[in-house]
Amino acid sequence: MTQILSPDSATAQPVAAPPAAPPAAHGARRTLAILIVILTGQFMAVLDAAIVNVAIPSIRGSLHTSGAALQLIVAGYVIAYAVLLVTGARLGDRFGQRRMFIAGLALFTLASLVCGLAWNEASLIVFRFAQGVGAAAMVPQIMTIIQRTFTGNARAKALSVYSAIISGGMVAGQVLGGLIVSADLWGSSWRGVFLVNVPIGVVLLVLAPRILPTATERFDRKLDLAGLTVLTAAVLALVLPLVLGRELGWPMWAWISLGACVVAFAAFVGIERAVAARGGEPLFSHRVLAAPGLLLAAATLFVIMATFGGWMFVMAIHLQSTLGYSALHAGLLFIPMGVTFAVTGLNWERIPDRYHATMIPFGLVLAAATMVAVGALLRNGADVGPLVLTLLGVCGVGNGLAFSPLMTRTLAKVPMSLAADASGILVTNVQLGIVVGIASFGSLFLGLAGTTTLSASHALGGTAIAEGVTVLVAAGLSARAAR
Incomplete structure (x- = not known):
């Protein structure tokens, strides 16, 4: 028998269902398979928030889109994703995480297919919103499955990988997007950045029903x-x-x-x-918001991802439209940041515990300084050289010291019964931050860019300063959260 529980009550109402095996009974191979399936879905969802950035010039040339339409193509996905995340978490609690993960994955995969077949800017914007709806149904289930499948040190490691994928996926999107657009397989050009999800999604749809737990605790959740x-x-x-x-x-x-x-x-x-x-x-329960450090962590993550999302968007435009780099060239330039981000995000726990409280604000100060330095080096139309690549790598270290530890340390304090809503709130803030960052810093850069290479380069320098100051705000918030 499984039980439908009220999250605000200890009373359980039994309903007919297959017996649920305890997490330990899954075995090491089974839990690894579960983690691979759900985190591949997470990676696809995060990837799609960034992979389009490198394809922007190709989309503009193919569909003759305006600057505003390009921002909506990038941000539309994240808007739907962010707004519906908490509702997706509730639906998972109500109908089961396995069922909602598969339903969201199916919609995401189908929407990716039609995005790749879009015929004009309006259709692409609409289909991107549909992608976001699918991601919002799929992603909240991932954290809950992790919370209920892993315990102790294994849970902490799974959370670290989860956090690293959320952050590193955005950088990977820039690189993979450049590779796909430049490969131009079968003349797909920018369409390949969406179509790449289809075969991966189909494989996951075959594996998920066989691997994911069939019976988990369900709660009789009400929709707000x-x-x-x-x-x-x-x-x-x-x-x-x-x-x-x-x-x-x-x-x-x-x-x-x-x-x-x-x-x-x-x-x-x-x-x-x-x-x-x-x-x-x-949607935002007081019980969840009262979890230790969650509010400050959510605010910090919002600011971090606003600057990070805006930085990626602006850099993608500058490298291709201002400096004239190909999509592949532009994408490859993000590899140092992606590698250092991933390595740092996956290994920060090796740093002694006594430094963890100061590590997060230190990482953000480091990221702020390197952003401003990159903007200063490129503000006169200079090409990207070894020094800029080194600074981008250091920026990845800074963000890796901040994002993954902050997410992991916050979620580790949340009771299992609140896991779905807490992860929904944190990831909602992450996604809303990306939307606001693209809209605000993207508009600032485009407004300052002008029509010449020099004016656009000066715009990058000015935008980098604004980004750096904003990251320092996040550093201040994280320092308060560590008290």
């Missing part, structure tokens, strides 16, 4: 549709003017929308309180 509706409206009211405002000359509706987003976020807080007061389950 009112909160979801208002949060979606608030996010769109914030992001759309940031994306479209610069290109349209900042019309009045853009300023009205930005003002409305403040009202909408305030309304969202009021709705969440009302839902909690009448015994419902708000």
Whole structure:
């Protein structure tokens, strides 16, 4: 018998279901297979938030897209992904993580196929939103499955790999995107960055039903549709003017929308309180938000990923559009950052425990300094040389010392019963940060770029300074969280 539990009650209501084996009964091979399947799904979802960056010039040339449409193509996926993550976590608790993972994976794979077949900018934007919906159904289940399958040191290691994939996947997307666009297999050009998901998704769809646990604890979760509706409206009211405002000359509706987003976020807080007061389950539960260090960690992750997402977007445009590098050349330049990010993110636990509290803010200060230094070296139209590549590698070390430890240390403190919502909240902040970073820093760069190589290079230098200052804000937040 499995049980449907109320997360706010110890009362269990038995329902007919196959008996669930305890996590230890899976065996080492089984748990490794589970981890490979779910983290491959996670990698695909993270990859798609970044892989399009390198394909931007090809998409622009093929579909004749505007700058605003390009930002929506990149950010549209992340908007849907971010807004629906917590609801995806609730659905997993209600219907089972295995079922929701497979359903989300199927939608993600299908949406990837139609993105690769898109015929104009509008269709690509719509299909990218559909990809985000699939990712939002799939990704929250991953953390819950990890929490319920692994224990002790094995759980900490699995969380470290999970965190490293979330962060390193964005860098890997830049590299893989460049390889795929440049390979131009069968004339696919930019379409290959979406179509690559299809065979991987199909393989996972075959393996997942056979490997993932068939019976896990399920909770009788309620969906906060009112909160979801208002949060979606608030996010769109914030992001759309940031994306479209610069290109349209900042019309009045853009300023009205930005003002409305403040009202909408305030309304969202009021709705969440009302839902909690009448015994419902708000999207952002007070019990989850009260978990040790979660709020500060969420705010820090938001700022980190806003700068990181914006940096990747701006650098991809600068390398190809300003310096004239090919997609492959531009993608390969991110390898030093990707390698150091991954290696640091996977090995930070080797650093003595007494340094962990200061390691995160130190890593962010290091990342801020290297961003500004790269911007200064490239601000006069210079090519990327050994010094810039070294600095990008150091930037990866800095981010690796911050992101993975912060995510892992925060989630390790969360009780298992709150795992789904906590991971949903943290990853929601990560994805919203990427959206806001692309919209704000992308608009800043495009607004300053002008029409010459020199003006665009100066724009990169100015944007790098803004990014560095913002990362220092994250460093300050992380220092407070470590107290």
